[in-house]
Amino acid sequence: FPNWVRGEYDSLTVTADWLQYAQLGEGTVAVVSRCVQVNEDRIMVYSETKCGEPIGHHCLWFAPRSESVIEFKTTTPREDSNSSALLHSFPLSFSADDEFAEWPWTAAVINNAHPTSCGIMGQYATPSDLRTEDCYSVNIGCSDPSRMKITASHCATGAVFDCESTSRVVKVAIFRAFENNQENSK
Known part of the structure; x- marks a missing residue:
């Protein structure tokens, strides 16, 4: 994952190689995503539950909103076993804006945030x-x-x-x- 995404957030932990998303809600299981390919603010990942159940390949779109807030949304996961075909289509169609249409933005606040003069941008x-x-x-x-x-x-x-x-x-x-x-x- 790019440096500007990495960090400890209230619902996310992002390192160079993986992201862990602690879903909110009763009975939900954390999701672990491995970085496959980066295209600016859109990142192709392979995700599975923390219990090891496969979710599939999907794209995450990140938008920093301030020094302490980042928003992200996802595409629908694809369980395509042909990952080379997905890698080829990633920059063109897999990360296109309309792929994200059905999913809302999710905000994550960095842990130990420092006050900033511009809270929302x-x-x-x-x-x-x-x-x-x-x-x-x-x-x-x-x-x-x-x-x-x-x-x-x-x-x-x-x-x-x-x-x-x-x-x-x-x-x-x-x-x-x-x-x-x-x-x-x-």
Whole structure:
């Protein structure tokens, strides 16, 4: 695993060769994933339960959100015994954005975190299952913590709304979209 992912988190332990994910919930078993191939922020792994039951090959997508928070999501595991075919398809299709569509982001907080001036950074948008009429996007960068870019648009057409006339409605809807993203990350 790349250096920027490695560490001890509340639900993850990541070393150079393996990742252990302690799933939350009654009756769940920890998952151990071995790094197979790295493609920037997407990593192909082979996973099995801590009890040794195979899960299969899948791709993990990591997104650092601050110095102390990282989010990740996965693709559906494949039990393909032809790992060379998976290695060949990994950079092209296996790690494509649509492969991750059915899985939510999961947040992990680093153990012994140090306070930071920018607790949240990244892009947050209306979840796909809530995109009916109005869609919202919030982009938070840490270069200027007092600024964030907010965009409101019609989901079907992509037409951006006039922010002056809809600012109150937009703020409420963005807050709801942000809350939904946070809940989906849990």
